[in-house]
Amino acid sequence: MYRQAFPMVPTVLKEIKAALFQGFNSLNQLKHIHGRLLRSGLNQNNYLLNMLLISTFKFSSPNYAERIFYQTQAPNMFLWNTMIRGLVSKDRFDQAVEFFYSMREEGFLPNNFTFPFLLKACTRLLDMELGSKLHTLVVKGGFDYDVFVKTGLVCLYAKCGGVKDAEKVFDDIPEKNVVSWTAIISGYIEFGRFREAIDIMEMARAVFDEMPEKDIVSWSSMIQGYAANGLPRDALDLFYQMHRENLRPDCYAMVGVLSACARLGALDVGEWASRLMGMNDFFSNPVMGTALIDMYAKCGKIVSAWEVFLQMKKKDLVVWNAMMSGLSMGGHVGSAFSCFAALEKNGLRPDGNTFLSLLCGCSHAGLVAEGRRYFYSMNSIYSIYPTIEHYGCMVDLLGRAGLLDEAHSLIQNMPMKANTVVWGALLSGCRLHRDTQLAEHVLKQLIELEPWNSGNYVLLSNIYSANKKWADSEKIRALMNGKGIQKVPAYSWIELDGVVHEFLVGDTTHPMSDKIYAKLGELDKKLRAAGYVPITDFVLFDVEEEEKEYVLGYHSEKLALAFGLISTRPNDVIRITKNLRVCGDCHMAFKLISKITGREIIVRDTNRFHCFIDGSCSCNDYW
DNA sequence: CTAGGGTTAG
Numbered sequence: 001m002y003r004q005a006f007p008m009v010p011t012v013l014k015e016i017k018a019a020l021f022q023g024f025n026s027l028n029q030l031k032h033i034h035g036r037l038l039r040s041g042l043n044q045n046n047y048l049l050n051m052l053l054i055s056t057f058k059f060s061s062p063n064y065a066e067r068i069f070y071q072t073q074a075p076n077m078f079l080w081n082t083m084i085r086g087l088v089s090k091d092r093f094d095q096a097v098e099f100f101y102s103m104r105e106e107g108f109l110p111n112n113f114t115f116p117f118l119l120k121a122c123t124r125l126l127d128m129e130l131g132s133k134l135h136t137l138v139v140k141g142g143f144d145y146d147v148f149v150k151t152g153l154v155c156l157y158a159k160c161g162g163v164k165d166a167e168k169v170f171d172d173i174p175e176k177n178v179v180s181w182t183a184i185i186s187g188y189i190e191f192g193r194f195r196e197a198i199d200i201m202e203m204a205r206a207v208f209d210e211m212p213e214k215d216i217v218s219w220s221s222m223i224q225g226y227a228a229n230g231l232p233r234d235a236l237d238l239f240y241q242m243h244r245e246n247l248r249p250d251c252y253a254m255v256g257v258l259s260a261c262a263r264l265g266a267l268d269v270g271e272w273a274s275r276l277m278g279m280n281d282f283f284s285n286p287v288m289g290t291a292l293i294d295m296y297a298k299c300g301k302i303v304s305a306w307e308v309f310l311q312m313k314k315k316d317l318v319v320w321n322a323m324m325s326g327l328s329m330g331g332h333v334g335s336a337f338s339c340f341a342a343l344e345k346n347g348l349r350p351d352g353n354t355f356l357s358l359l360c361g362c363s364h365a366g367l368v369a370e371g372r373r374y375f376y377s378m379n380s381i382y383s384i385y386p387t388i389e390h391y392g393c394m395v396d397l398l399g400r401a402g403l404l405d406e407a408h409s410l411i412q413n414m415p416m417k418a419n420t421v422v423w424g425a426l427l428s429g430c431r432l433h434r435d436t437q438l439a440e441h442v443l444k445q446l447i448e449l450e451p452w453n454s455g456n457y458v459l460l461s462n463i464y465s466a467n468k469k470w471a472d473s474e475k476i477r478a479l480m481n482g483k484g485i486q487k488v489p490a491y492s493w494i495e496l497d498g499v500v501h502e503f504l505v506g507d508t509t510h511p512m513s514d515k516i517y518a519k520l521g522e523l524d525k526k527l528r529a530a531g532y533v534p535i536t537d538f539v540l541f542d543v544e545e546e547e548k549e550y551v552l553g554y555h556s557e558k559l560a561l562a563f564g565l566i567s568t569r570p571n572d573v574i575r576i577t578k579n580l581r582v583c584g585d586c587h588m589a590f591k592l593i594s595k596i597t598g599r600e601i602i603v604r605d606t607n608r609f610h611c612f613i614d615g616s617c618s619c620n621d622y623w
Numbered sequence: 624c625t626a627g628g629g630t631t632a633g
Contacts, residue, residue, distance in 0.1 A: 050624080081624060116625045151626040182627040189628095221628050228629095255629040290630040322631040353632050360632095389633070421633090 012040040020051040027059045034068065043071065050078045057086035062095075080108055085117045093121040097130065110137065112146045119152030126160045147173060151180045158187025181211040182218045189225035201229050216250050224256035227263065233500055235260035236269060249276055251288050258291040265577035265604050266495045267299035283311045290322045297326025300575060300602045300609050315346070321353045328361030330609050331618050336361045337370075352384055359393035363400060364608050366622050371397045388414075392421045399429020400622065404438055420449050427459075428581075436463045454480060492556035492578040494564050503559040505551055512563065519562040524553065526596050527589060535585045552585045557603060561590065565597065573600045581605045591615050 016033055024030040034052060037043045049072055056065040069075065069083055080103045087096040100110065100118055110118065115138055122131045135153060143149045150173045157166035166187040173180050185204045192200035208214070208222050219242045226235035239257040242249065249257065254277055261270030274282070274292055282288045289312045296305035309315070309323045320343045327336040340358060343350060355378050362371030375394055378384045386394075391414045398407035407426055411418050423445050430439035443460040450456065457480035464473035493502040501510065510516060534552050557578050564574040582590075582605045594601050595615035603610045611618035 054624080078624065085624070113625050120626080146625090148626045153626095155627070177626090179627045184627090186627060215627095217628050219628095224629065250628090252628045259630070285629095287630045292630095294631065316630095318631055320631090325631060356632055387633095 012036060013042060016040070016042065016048060020048065020055070024055055024059070027056075027061060027064070030055055030059060031064075038071075044073055046072070046074070046076045046079055049075075050082055053079065053082045053086065057082075057089060060090065062087055062090045062092055075106075077108060077111060077113075081111075081113050081117070084114060084121075088117045088121045088124075091124070093125045096121040097125070097127075109141060111141070112143045112149055115143060115146075115149040116152040119149070119156050123152075123156045123159045128156075128160045131156045131160065145174060147175060147177060147180060151183050154180065154183045154187060158183070158190050163187055163191045178211070178213050178215050178218060181207065181213075182215075182221055185218065185225070186221050189221065189229065192225065192229040201226060201231055201234070216247060216253065219247060220250065220253035220256050223253055223260070227256050227260035232260035232263040236264070236266065236500070239273065243276075249273070251277070251281060251285060254281075255288055255291040258295045262291075262295040262298040264493070264495065264500060265299050265575060266498075266500060267295075267301060267575060268495060269498050270295040270299060272498065279311075282308060284313055286312070286314055286316045286319050289315075290319050293319065293326060294322045297322070297330065298604065300330065300604060300611070302326060302330045302332065317343075317348050317351060317354070320348065321351075321357055324354065324357040325360065328357050328364065331364055333361040333365040333367065350382060350384075352378075352387055352390065355384065355386075356389055356393060359390060359397065363393055363397040364619065364622075366397075366401055368397060368401045368403065388416050388419060388422065391416075391418075392425050395422055396425040396428070399426050400432060402429070402433045404429050404433060404435055408438065418445070420446060420453075423449070436466060439463060451483065490556055490578065490580045492560040492576055494560045494574070494576050496564075496567055501560070501563060503556045503563070505556050506554040507556065507559055510559075510563065512566070515566055516559055516562045519566050520553065520558060523562065523565075523593060523596075527592055530592050530596065532589060532592055535588065552583075555583055555586050557582060557586050558589065561593065561601065564601075565599070570598075573602060575602045576604070578603065578605045581607055582610060587617065587621070591617055 016036060019029075019033050024033070030052070037045075037048060037052065042048060049068065053065050053068055056068060065083065065086055069079065072079060080099065084096045084099050084103075087093075087099060096117065100114070103110070103114075115134065118134060119131070122134060134156075138144060138149055138153065150169055153169045154166050154173075157163075157169060166184060170176075170180065170184045170187075185207050188200050188204040188207070192204075204222065204225055208218065211218065219238070223235045223238050223242075226232065226238060235256060239249070239253065239260070242253065254273065257273045258270055261267070261273065274295075277288075282292050289308060292308050293305045296302065296308065305323065305326050309319065312319060320339060324336045324339045324343075327333070327339065336357060340350065340354065343354070355374060358374045359371055362368070362374065371394065375386065375390065378386055378390070391410065394410055395407045398404070398410065404426070407429055411422055411426065423442050427439060427442045427446065430436070430442060440460065440463050443456050443463070446453070446456045447460065457476050461473045461476040461480075464470070464476065489504055491502055491504045493500050495501075503510065507513075508517075557576055560576045561574065564576065568574060582603050587610065590601055590603065590610070590612045592615065593599070594612035598614075601612040603612070608619060
């Protein structure tokens, strides 16, 4: 049917404008309006087209947006900017940059609105070459004064340049605002991934304390930064402070605090924090759900983790991986295997992390054959190349099972250079199976890779002593002392009423120290009566000879346990977290203590969970 | 029409 376009324009224009202002409920509705625009001859009205484009990106249809754009005869700056912004918002960074080049070919110069989008694309692409060019263009175009543009540059340098460059741009911003302040904080935090985290967080904190105005983004960035950079207690402190200042956490702050709780094993805090939000937020947002699952799993409450997992509406691969990793750590390997099968049925493809969870689960359960099968299937079925972490898991698996030669030859044949994690895994195997000869070789590798780590020297010298090679033993001691090497202290902590109590070996600084030691004395009597003898044969344990028995009695996990026993009600479960692996002597003592006291004790070490109930442990003494 | 923030594994 032929329609005369012109006379209809005023009414159609009104309708289309109304529709555009109102927004659309579906992409089809949008396409319908686009059709009307085309038929009415208004399809070259850039103002209307721009509104249409923005809506199209809202519906996640960058391809359709492109079609609209290419039908436009004379796109103006607004349209170019909207396209670039839209593509960036859909993570199509390469395409955004291509659009930028076409734009310049068409004779348009980027303006102050173009640069922030472009800089973001550039940042995400980690393309510093393009970044430098953009910086030059910014200066040439005279957009140097613009806070928005400058903040984009701060982010660029922070992510793919260096903090120094980021600082230079930041200092130069004439009128800084919350966003630019937060950008430089994020820059420090980002940098913490490569450098000494503690210093970096101190720098970030200095800026945070100094900034004139903070908003939820600044708070959650700091919280997340603490959590991710090994300072989860500071993350909690800051979260509490934010709460005291009556700022409601949003999903980013929530993810940050849950991640901190997961690292600390602080279940009560985690549950309290999660209740500050509606449960639906966790079920509908995969990132939040993952954080909650991980928190529950790492705090040993796997049932709750599973419940969250079941209720989540959209489960992406990360959600599955977190669940599987939690199951593996908790010793529920069979469930992790089932998850793996279910994941594929749900149309997802496993990635490297999926296999790390599986291999870690096999390792804890001693399932050598299954582990080998998964490991070799990575390449042959899924075309995933094992990384050094996968090799580390395999060495761990084989080493625990006593297949030390196979583990060693795996290291020698792997396509990359072994790191300390891999050698460390083999060393654990040597320790478990009392192979001092191989351990000697491993320790030499470790000393080469980390000459600052005292433990390696102590162990090697112990081995020499055990083999009566006194001169060698003495040489190693001298070498170590000459370098002024210090030990990494082991510590354990326990959470009570939202407060984290920390203990070092032989710690006497806790306010209840007297009672704790009294309790330990009482326990020791009962233990010895029950037939416990301290294990002091520790050639392959990093314990100084003369202090062995003394130290064993006051290991950090024992102090935390004694404190837990006197500070909780008789039937409460005691949850302890340790920054290193739980020691063999403590493990034996804890089993007996769980029987003597009738308590359930859960210890999370760097590696796995140990649930002590009625005299036995969930790891079956295999860890 | 603009800039800053997140999860598993390390």
